[in-house]
Structure formats: C-alpha cells, structure tokens
Amino acid sequence: MATRREQTSHESSERILAAAAELFAAKGYRQTTFADVAERSGISRGSIPWHFGSKEGLLLAVLERSVQLMSADLAEPGEAEAPEVGFDRLVEGAQAMLEAPTTKLFVTLLVEALEPGSPIHGRYVEIHETLRGHCRRWLERLPLPPGLSAEMLAVAISGAMIGIHQQWLLAPDRIDPKGALVALRAMVASVVRSTEDRA
Amino acid sequence: MATRREQTSHESSERILAAAAELFAAKGYRQTTFADVAERSGISRGSIPWHFGSKEGLLLAVLERSVQLMSADLAEPGEAEAPEVGFDRLVEGAQAMLEAPTTKLFVTLLVEALEPGSPIHGRYVEIHETLRGHCRRWLERLPLPPGLSAEMLAVAISGAMIGIHQQWLLAPDRIDPKGALVALRAMVASVVRSTEDRA
CATH class of the missing domain: 1.10.10.60 (Homeodomain-like)
Incomplete structure (x- = not known):
C-alpha cells in the first residue's frame, strides 16, 4: 500500500x-x-x-500519459468478435480520440518530433505505429483484394484518422469529423466486400 | 516589360x-x-x-508561394475526361505533393496556424479547403452510395493524404506512401463501384 x-x-x-x-x-x-x-x-x-x-523529462512524461489515454480509446479486436464489430469499435475509438482534449497535443508536439535529434522522435514513431497496429490487426482478419496488404491499408486508414482530426481542429465549424468517419468506414467496408463478392 | x-x-x-x-x-x-x-x-x-x-509578412508570402506550388500539382478534372482519369490524376498530384520539399512546411506551420489569433489561420483553412475542393469536384461527377456526400468523402480522402504524408515525414524508412495511396485509390474506387453495381 x-x-x-x-x-x-x-x-x-x-x-x-x-x-x-x-x-x-x-x-x-x-x-x-x-x-x-x-x-x-x-x-x-x-x-x-x-x-x-528537466523540461525534456516533463515532455516525455506528458507524451507517455497521452499515449496511455489514446490506447484506452482504441480497443483491441476480440477473438470471438465478428470482424465488422471490431471495425465499428475501431471507428468509435477514433471518434472518442478525436474528441479528447489531449489529442490536440499530438499536433502541437508533431513539430517537435520532426526536429532533427528530437528526444520524442522515437516515441512519436511508436505512437503512429500503435495506431497502424490497431488497424492492421483487424484488417488481417478480413479478406483483402489482391495487390493490397493490411499494411498499405493501415497507413491510409490511420492517415485518414490523423488528417480528419487536423482539418477539424483547424476549422471546427466547417468540418464534420463524424461524417468523415462514416465515409471512411464505408470505403473500408466496400473494399473488403468487393473481395468477398469476387470469392 | x-x-x-x-x-x-x-x-x-x-x-x-x-x-x-x-x-x-x-x-x-x-x-x-x-x-x-x-x-x-x-x-x-x-x-x-x-x-x-515584417516577419509575419514574410510568413504569409512563404505560405502563398507554397499554395501556388501545391495547386500546380493538383490538376482540376477536365470536362471531357472520364471520372477515373481525373481520379488517377488526383492521386498522381497527391504523390507529387507528398514528395515536394515545401510540403513539410505545411506541417511545421500547422502549429502556428492553430494558435489563437494566428495571422495564417484563415489562409490555412483555405489551403485545406482547396484540397477538399479538388476532391469534391471529381467526386461530384461520380455516383455515390446513399448516405454519403461528396463533402464527407472529401474530408476523409484529404485527411488520408495529409495523414499519409505526416506518417512518412516522421518515419520515411518505415512508411511506403505510394502503397498507401494505392490503398486509398482502391478504397474510393470500390465505394463508387459498389454504387454502380447497385444501380
């Protein structure tokens, strides 16, 4: 105790x-x-x-805490779950993440992470990798079209989540992030469905 | 003269x-x-x-110049062109944009643009709107599934372009931006194709 x-x-x-x-x-x-x-x-x-x-130590600790909060929003796909359910939960997680106040921090710190020799560069690469890993793990359970790997799709889907968030941060009254996530979900669902139709 | x-x-x-x-x-x-x-x-x-x-004047001029360079990469869909060709040209434009050295500038300046009262905030919103407008104009020429608007898809697709670029900037040896654009193109093509099949 x-x-x-x-x-x-x-x-x-x-x-x-x-x-x-x-x-x-x-x-x-x-x-x-x-x-x-x-x-x-x-x-x-x-x-x-x-x-x-140091201030650098504080920066690393702040980043660590934000990663923990982010990971809590992104649930892992359950073994027993239908792939579509896991998929919906990922989109819900993305939604929760978009709305979390700490998410803006990832944008503010991105510039620091891009500096040559930045102390947070490696940690930042891992954060993106965490997001891609989540996408990849449920993509790997789905039938994918020939020529497309889970990794290629994971970079595009994670990218969409990152970029939707940034457009919305910049112009919250113009951008509807929920609508964009619905569009993203539809795009992924149809690329997977097109493979099933072919089979 | x-x-x-x-x-x-x-x-x-x-x-x-x-x-x-x-x-x-x-x-x-x-x-x-x-x-x-x-x-x-x-x-x-x-x-x-x-x-x-002032330094602020220099910042605005630098941003203006970058927007001109970016717009040159993103060709407008031609009236006589088949929608798929316009689409391919957009993806090629995104590819050229990803590789342009000035594109990193948009990431570095994003943090400035997010500052309250930033002189470049309005210009930045317009830059994102330019990217979305390009996407929207060729999406409007395609049959879209019920429940999805060109705007919803434009935010998701522009977002993917922005986010793919940032993942690659951060980890150029891990990320294959071309592969991610192929995946993005396949996702958009299949969401459009699924509508055509239904008709």
Whole structure:
C-alpha cells in the first residue's frame, strides 16, 4: 500500500502532467515555462524538476500519459468478435480520440518530433505505429483484394484518422469529423466486400 | 516589360522566399531570424523588411508561394475526361505533393496556424479547403452510395493524404506512401463501384 507521502507525490505529478499537457497543447512546448506549469497546477515551481528532472523529462512524461489515454480509446479486436464489430469499435475509438482534449497535443508536439535529434522522435514513431497496429490487426482478419496488404491499408486508414482530426481542429465549424468517419468506414467496408463478392 | 531594377527586385524576393521556406520547414517559424534568412539567401538582412515588411509578412508570402506550388500539382478534372482519369490524376498530384520539399512546411506551420489569433489561420483553412475542393469536384461527377456526400468523402480522402504524408515525414524508412495511396485509390474506387453495381 502506498504511504501517505507517496500518494501526495503521485497526486502532485498528476497535476503537473495535466497542467503541462494543457499548456503544451495551447501554446506549444517551447513557449511553456516551468513558471507557467507551476501557476496552472498550483504546485511550486521548484518541485517540478524534482518530479521530472528537466523540461525534456516533463515532455516525455506528458507524451507517455497521452499515449496511455489514446490506447484506452482504441480497443483491441476480440477473438470471438465478428470482424465488422471490431471495425465499428475501431471507428468509435477514433471518434472518442478525436474528441479528447489531449489529442490536440499530438499536433502541437508533431513539430517537435520532426526536429532533427528530437528526444520524442522515437516515441512519436511508436505512437503512429500503435495506431497502424490497431488497424492492421483487424484488417488481417478480413479478406483483402489482391495487390493490397493490411499494411498499405493501415497507413491510409490511420492517415485518414490523423488528417480528419487536423482539418477539424483547424476549422471546427466547417468540418464534420463524424461524417468523415462514416465515409471512411464505408470505403473500408466496400473494399473488403468487393473481395468477398469476387470469392 | 519589367525594368532591370524590377527584375532584380523580383529575383531577390524569390531568393528570400525560397530560403525562408527551407528554414521554416527545417527549424520552425519562431526559431528562424531575419539574420538566418539573409545568410541562406545571400540577400542583405536590411533589405528583407523592404521586401516583406515584417516577419509575419514574410510568413504569409512563404505560405502563398507554397499554395501556388501545391495547386500546380493538383490538376482540376477536365470536362471531357472520364471520372477515373481525373481520379488517377488526383492521386498522381497527391504523390507529387507528398514528395515536394515545401510540403513539410505545411506541417511545421500547422502549429502556428492553430494558435489563437494566428495571422495564417484563415489562409490555412483555405489551403485545406482547396484540397477538399479538388476532391469534391471529381467526386461530384461520380455516383455515390446513399448516405454519403461528396463533402464527407472529401474530408476523409484529404485527411488520408495529409495523414499519409505526416506518417512518412516522421518515419520515411518505415512508411511506403505510394502503397498507401494505392490503398486509398482502391478504397474510393470500390465505394463508387459498389454504387454502380447497385444501380
């Protein structure tokens, strides 16, 4: 069982992480200072390095927490489930992910990840790989048309999820992300159905 | 006919724009200074504001130039063309766009565009709208399944182009963007074909 002191420390970490995630999403990583994080979290500025070492350490921890939240939205296909059900759950997961406030963070941090020698580059590649892996695992259970692999489709489908989100972030009053996911689902369903018809 | 002096001025502007586009893409807008642009372009630091006013003016001009380059890649569907040909040309355009060095700039500047009150926000919304408009115009010429509009599909397809590009930028040795575009093309073709079969 955690001691009282450990629990307080854990709560402080969580508050720092939540505040930093909001600030990185709102004003970017570089423009955010320890003083900003202290002000928003209500935790003293001096104790932030004690929890996370450097600002880079804080960035990595924020990213880690966001990946956990994202993975919770993307359920794995169940063994007993019909492929279409798994597919619907993936689309629902994408929907939940689109609406999560932390998702904006992935866009804000993308530029950091693209910097040469960025500390989060590798982690970012893994995040995209997680998304593609989810797509691939249920695609592998479906009949695919000749010439198309689960990997090719997974890059296109993950790409659509990423790009739908960004269009909507930029113009929330013009873009209907739910409608776009319905279109994506229809496209995938028909490419799979076309294979079944042929068989 | 342009005078010698006007021509020299135009050439200087072009060199400044090309240098700024490379620097914004490589190190981001905020980290780039007039001194960096002067060094890379070989144009004196003092004459940059003469051409573009402020750094913000330079940013807007760089974005404008990139939009022109992007639009040149995305051909409009010809009236006399079969819809599939227009579609293939769109995919080819997307391919050319993916490979263009300036396209990375759109990712780097996306974060700037998402800032509240950003001077490039409106222009960025238009860029996405240009991409969606291209998709929509050839989708409108095709039979679509009930419940799916050209707009819904345009957001999903533009999204896929944006997202495929970003996955590839982040992990060029893992991602095959051509394969993903083949998958995207197959998905759109089959959703259209499924409607034709039904008719």
